[in-house]
Amino acid sequence: MSEAVVQRLREHFGEKILESSSFRGDEEVTVDKASYAEVIRFLRDDPETAMDLFGDLTAVDWPEREGPRFDVVVFLRSIEKRHRIRVRVRVADGESVPTLTDIYAGANWAERECFDMFGIRFDGHPDLRRILLYDEFEGHPLRKDYPIDRAQPLVEYREVSDIEKLPPFGIEQGQPFARVDWEARLAGRNKQVSPSLGVHQGQRRMLSDSEIARAERERLKRETPAADAEGSSDGAK
Amino acid sequence: MGEMTLSQGGEGFFTTRFDELLRWARRYSLFQYPFSTACCAMEFFGTASPKYDIARFGAEAPRFSPRQSDVLWVVGTISQRQGPVLKRIYEQMADPKWVIAFGTCASCGGFYDNYATIPGIDKVIPTDVYIPGCPPRPEAVLDGLMLLMKKIETGDREPRVVPPREIPQLAQLRYGRDADKPEGAK
Amino acid sequence: MEPLDEILETTNDLLELPAEPMRLVMGPSHPAMHGTIRMVLDLKGEEILDVDVQPGYLHRGFEKSCERGTWQQVFPYTDRLNYVSPILNNIGYALAVEKLCEIEVPIRGQYYRVVLGELARIADHLVSNGAASMEVGAFTPLLWLLKAREWVFDVLEAETGARVTHSFGRIGGMAMPPTPNFKENVRAILPKVLETVQEVEDLLVPNRIFMDRTQGVGGISKERALQYGLTGPCLRAAGVPYDVRKDNPYLVYDRFEFEVPIGEDGDAWDRFSVRLEEIRQSARIIEQALEQMPDSGPVSVDDPRVMLPEKNEVYTTIEATIAHFKLVMEGFKPPPGEVYSFTEAGNGELGFYIISDGSGTPYRVRVRPPCFYNLHACREMLIGGNIADIIPTFGTINMIGGECDR
Ligand code: SF4
Numbered sequence: 001m002s003e004a005v006v007q008r009l010r011e012h013f014g015e016k017i018l019e020s021s022s023f024r025g026d027e028e029v030t031v032d033k034a035s036y037a038e039v040i041r042f043l044r045d046d047p048e049t050a051m052d053l054f055g056d057l058t059a060v061d062w063p064e065r066e067g068p069r070f071d072v073v074v075f076l077r078s079i080e081k082r083h084r085i086r087v088r089v090r091v092a093d094g095e096s097v098p099t100l101t102d103i104y105a106g107a108n109w110a111e112r113e114c115f116d117m118f119g120i121r122f123d124g125h126p127d128l129r130r131i132l133l134y135d136e137f138e139g140h141p142l143r144k145d146y147p148i149d150r151a152q153p154l155v156e157y158r159e160v161s162d163i164e165k166l167p168p169f170g171i172e173q174g175q176p177f178a179r180v181d182w183e184a185r186l187a188g189r190n191k192q193v194s195p196s197l198g199v200h201q202g203q204r205r206m207l208s209d210s211e212i213a214r215a216e217r218e219r220l221k222r223e224t225p226a227a228d229a230e231g232s233s234d235g236a237k
Numbered sequence: 238m239g240e241m242t243l244s245q246g247g248e249g250f251f252t253t254r255f256d257e258l259l260r261w262a263r264r265y266s267l268f269q270y271p272f273s274t275a276c277c278a279m280e281f282f283g284t285a286s287p288k289y290d291i292a293r294f295g296a297e298a299p300r301f302s303p304r305q306s307d308v309l310w311v312v313g314t315i316s317q318r319q320g321p322v323l324k325r326i327y328e329q330m331a332d333p334k335w336v337i338a339f340g341t342c343a344s345c346g347g348f349y350d351n352y353a354t355i356p357g358i359d360k361v362i363p364t365d366v367y368i369p370g371c372p373p374r375p376e377a378v379l380d381g382l383m384l385l386m387k388k389i390e391t392g393d394r395e396p397r398v399v400p401p402r403e404i405p406q407l408a409q410l411r412y413g414r415d416a417d418k419p420e421g422a423k
Numbered sequence: 424m425e426p427l428d429e430i431l432e433t434t435n436d437l438l439e440l441p442a443e444p445m446r447l448v449m450g451p452s453h454p455a456m457h458g459t460i461r462m463v464l465d466l467k468g469e470e471i472l473d474v475d476v477q478p479g480y481l482h483r484g485f486e487k488s489c490e491r492g493t494w495q496q497v498f499p500y501t502d503r504l505n506y507v508s509p510i511l512n513n514i515g516y517a518l519a520v521e522k523l524c525e526i527e528v529p530i531r532g533q534y535y536r537v538v539l540g541e542l543a544r545i546a547d548h549l550v551s552n553g554a555a556s557m558e559v560g561a562f563t564p565l566l567w568l569l570k571a572r573e574w575v576f577d578v579l580e581a582e583t584g585a586r587v588t589h590s591f592g593r594i595g596g597m598a599m600p601p602t603p604n605f606k607e608n609v610r611a612i613l614p615k616v617l618e619t620v621q622e623v624e625d626l627l628v629p630n631r632i633f634m635d636r637t638q639g640v641g642g643i644s645k646e647r648a649l650q651y652g653l654t655g656p657c658l659r660a661a662g663v664p665y666d667v668r669k670d671n672p673y674l675v676y677d678r679f680e681f682e683v684p685i686g687e688d689g690d691a692w693d694r695f696s697v698r699l700e701e702i703r704q705s706a707r708i709i710e711q712a713l714e715q716m717p718d719s720g721p722v723s724v725d726d727p728r729v730m731l732p733e734k735n736e737v738y739t740t741i742e743a744t745i746a747h748f749k750l751v752m753e754g755f756k757p758p759p760g761e762v763y764s765f766t767e768a769g770n771g772e773l774g775f776y777i778i779s780d781g782s783g784t785p786y787r788v789r790v791r792p793p794c795f796y797n798l799h800a801c802r803e804m805l806i807g808g809n810i811a812d813i814i815p816t817f818g819t820i821n822m823i824g825g826e827c828d829r
Contacts, residue, residue: 024522024762053665054652056774056791075763075774075791079649079665086763106652109799117486132479132828133353134318141352141487148351148487155320157360272452274459275481275825276506279587282550283576286569319459319480322451348499353484372587 002027002083005049012046013039028086036089037098043076043085044103051076055084057100057110059091059118063144068092070120074100096121117142256392263307263333264386267296270306272326275313277340280372289375294382303329308385311364314342315355327362335385336364339378341371344398359396367398376402444472449813451480459824460798462813469809474802478795481824489788493754494520494594497788502588504790505826508547508769510539510579513592516788518673519764519775520594524757526729532596532722533674537712538609539582539591541705545616546575547769548656548698548705555695555818556627559636564623571619574612581608594755595730596723606713613706620702634692641804641816642690651803652796655771656697657820661689667767679711694819729755754783770794770821792826 006020006027016039019030031039043051055075063069068090077084091097099122100107111122112131119140122128130137136154139146273281284291291297300306303326315323327336338358341347344367346356358364365388368381381399388397450461459480465473485504489497501516502509514536521528528536553568576586581602583589591598602608627633643653648661658665666683668676684700686693723730727746736743759781765774771793778787797820804816 023760024525026762052649053654054650054796055772056652056776056789058776058789060778060787060789073776075776079663079670082670104652105647105650105803106796106799109795113795130479131477132482134479141484146352146487148484148491151317151352151354153317153320153355155324155361275483276503276587279506279550282569283573283586286573287566288570288573314481314483316480316482318482319451322459322480326452349483349488351484351488353482353487374586 002085005043005083005085008046008048009039009043012042026086027084028088030088030090033089033091033095033097036087037100037103039087040074040076040100041103043087049085050078050081051085053077053079054104054106054110057107057114059114059120059142061118061142061144068095070118072097072114072120091120096123098123099125101125116140119143260390260392264389265295267294267308267335267382267385268298268300268306269296269308269310270301270303270326270330271299271310271312272323273310273312274315274319275342277313277342277372280375280378281310281312281339284375284378289379291379291382294379294386296382303327304331306330307334309334309336309362310339311336311343311358312339314347314349315358315361316353317355318353320355320361323358324361335366335389336362337366337368337381337385338364339368339381340373341369343367344369347371364396365394367396369398369401373399443467447810451477460817460822464810464813466810469811471805471808471810471813474805476798476801478798478822479828481828483825483829485790485829486788489785491784493783494757494785495750495754497785498592499588499590501592501790502590503825504792504829505547505769505773505794505823506587507550507823508540508543509587509589510543510583510591511547511766511768512773513589514540514674515764515766515768515773516775517592517594518766519762519777520757522764523760523762523777523779524594524729526595526724526726528596528724529721530675531600531717531720534712534716535597535601535722536592537674537676537679538709538716539579539597541709541712542575542579542609544705544769545702546572546579548702549575549616549620551769551819551821552623552695552698555691555815555821556623556633558814558818559633561627561630561633564627567619567623571616574615578608578612581605593723593730595726596721600722606716609709609713613709617703617706620699624699628696636811637691637695637815637819639688640691640808640812641801641819642688643800643804644689647803648689648800651800653771653800654793654796655767655769656694656701657689657797657800658771659683660686660693660697662687667765667772671765673766675712675715676708678715679708681708691815691819694821698819756781756783765791768793770797770823770826790826790829792829794820794822794827798822798827 003022006022006029009017009029010020013031013035016032016035017029018032021028029039043049053076055077057072057074060071060073061069062071070091070093072089072091074087075084076087089097097120099111101111101124108125108127109131111125112127112129114120115122115128116130116132117140129135133141134154137152139150271278271281283289285297296308303309307330309327309330311323327334336358338344342349342354343358346354350356355361366381366385368377370377373381377399380402384397384399388394444465444467447464447466448461449464451459461477461480463475463477464471483503485500488500497516498513501512504512549568549572553565553572557565579589580586582605583591583598585591643651643661645662648658649663653661654665662685664683664685667673668681669683681704684697684704686697728750731750732743732746737747738744757779759779761776761778763774763776765772767773772791773793774791776787776789776791777785780786801817801820805813808816
């Protein structure tokens with residue numbers, strides 16, 4: 001259904017459409033950066049394409065690829081013609097892309113999010129701030145080289161020693177595992193962390209939760225016999 | 238109020254008994270501040286809904302100002318961005334105050350083990366009761382509330398986890414799947 | 424004359440409030456807003472001159488978290504996107520991966536998905552309408568609608584084992600076949616739910632206060648709505664009959680008769696009414712689906728590369744044990760490629776843009792969050808209105824933090 005759109009774009013823009021592909025019924029065109037905004041505007045205004053609904057705008061990071069690192073991807077849909085298209089433009093790290101805010105109002109937040117998550121700048125955007133994260137955040141989390149567990153707290157954590165947590169939520173809680181170690185992979189070492197050895201920081205939880213809970217209940221029973229007597233009668237009800 | 242009449246006695250006697258009276262009164266009139274952020278709020282609604290009816294425990298009245306409330310329910314994930322907000326709300330509450338961590342995310346970060354979330358609110362504020370579950374069932378929430386009440390009554394400030402509840406009758410309620418039928422595949 | 428009146432009379436003009444813009448910050452923890460969000464308002468008296476809506480307080484790194492597990496392990500995260508109707512997200516994600524792998528779910532499974540999905544949609548609209556009415560001061564409807572939601576939850580719990588976060592979808596089907604009395608259970612609750620909805624409608628729709636608070640409040644025109652990428656009930660309230668279930672039927676939605684309710688001005692009242700009507704249409708779909716749904720047959724594809732083998736086989740045969748082990752430890756591997764698949768979720772078009780590099784871990788999972796875009800248009804809806812209009816506008820947009828901020 002959407003081949004007509006691709007056809008129409010090819011007719012109109014010729015060389016400026018770098019690539020087009022169709023996979024599982026999704027049509028996609030890759031355009032060069034200079035004509036990107038023009039193509040989108042054409043898609044909206046041309047009566048044959050009539051893309052009136054702004055679908056989505058996002059980016060993908062390909063750090064291992066030769067050439068520009070990021071893809072900015074725009075999804076458009078026509079309500080009336082019932083077709084849709086995906087437009088892709090390649091951007092190198094540090095480069096900026098023309099904004100779409102004057103074509104689709106909805107692009108405003110989408111571009112802000114894209115900037116927030118990938119650090120891609122949009123030329124002419126009226127208000128390019130972070131949107132999901134906070135201003136103090138450094139780096140862009142959806143880049144592949146941003147380690148998933150690097151948190152940047154805004155408040156100081158309390159001293160660990162005065163967190164008297166009980167075992168189910170012990171100090172070493174959580175299951176920090178990453179199947180793909182991107183840092184190592186980008187440095188050219190050790191492509192994939194074996195999931196069965198897994199868990200490259202070590203599986204910290206040994207007992208199953210219920211076992212811990214049982215051990216905990218027993219400990220409670222030993223320590224506070226009075227409180228527990230009531231607790232167990234609750235449970236039996 | 239036996240305590241009140243008895244409290245005409247010696248001075249030391251008065252204070253201890255009065256303490257107890259106060260605790261007893263606090264226990265049954267908890268004003269809550271629901272700091273609901275995420276999915277757990279659905280079960281918080283559920284607990285307040287007619288079926289589970291948290292009002293039976295005298296803890297139904299939400300105060301939408303932290304200054305007027307006794308219990309802070311932290312319902313849902315606290316992201317790093319929300320940390321300062323949470324801390325400020327806690328500091329605005331007047332003593333005595335209690336904090337309930339509702340759900341796994343509030344207790345330990347849950348499976349959002351990444352750059353965006355705080356691994357448990359106790360990294361930021363002291364917490365009294367943890368209710369595990371993602372989200373906890375309303376029954377567990379009520380258990381947590383009762384646990385808090387017990388703690389208030391005994392004056393115990395140790396953090397406590399709501400223990401799992403074993404309901405033998407539940408086994409009878411399990412539904413059979415039609416995998417048992419000859420026709421049914423997986 | 425009282426002294427105060429005297430002062431008032433003589434200094435009347437001095438008591439005028441200053442007219443220059445006043446800055447007011449609402450949120451991030453405001454009692455009348457479900458979800459945490461911050462609004463910075465520039466006010467002239469009661470009138471809103473400008474508003475800066477700041478989402479992001481519930482950013483939990485959904486997209487990053489998806490990149491470190493297997494494809495199957497994304498399901499629990501999708502549950503917590505739009506946590507009012509988790510099954511719809513499960514199905515949306517499952518359909519995306521199935522599109523990538525060209526898997527077709529057996530017909531019974533498709534009906535099962537439709538029925539569970541529509542039940543979830545009913546629960547979604549019940550909650551969002553209830554919350555919206557509570558926020559404008561009508562508490563009773565909330566309690567009634569929550570009562571109805573409990574019935575829906577009872578059925579969902581019997582089917583999936585969980586009340587809210589089901590994680591019931593699987594790539595290539597559902598986790599379990601329907602329970603033996605699935606159809607009776609659903610048929611038993613539908614009339615009760617519809618009756619409650621009717622009661623709520625009788626209570627609210629002729630209510631003058633409710634009308635005044637919502638009619639003509641927070642409106643948006645068709646063209647602007649499309650520009651902003653609004654979808655779902657918010658777009659339909661503005662008069663565009665766009666519903667993915669009709670326009671791009673997925674699963675078996677082309678076999679049902681149902682209507683797409685639309686509004687006129689896109690105001691809070693229209694959004695509220697569209698949701699009420701959609702509950703009825705969902706009930707219609709469920710009734711038809713239950714009629715047509717076969718009573719036996721598989722609900723999941725019979726493909727050992729995709730679905731886990733039966734438990735009793737895992738324990739008795741070595742092939743099944745190995746298959747189980749491989750699937751759990753390495754994950755299942757879709758072919759490399761990228762697809763965008765979209766479904767109609769509670770708040771609008773929920774799209775999943777997934778990229779596979781051929782390994783057992785997703786390369787990228789992007790979700791198109793409908794209420795992110797719905798909320799974006801909020802600024803335009805609010806400017807020119809009064810402070811009091813914020814609550815009904817925001818309430819009927821139905822911003823769900825998990826989905827908006829991910
Ligand atoms: S514990 Fe689970 S349900 Fe509760 S907020 Fe966290 S993810 Fe959501």
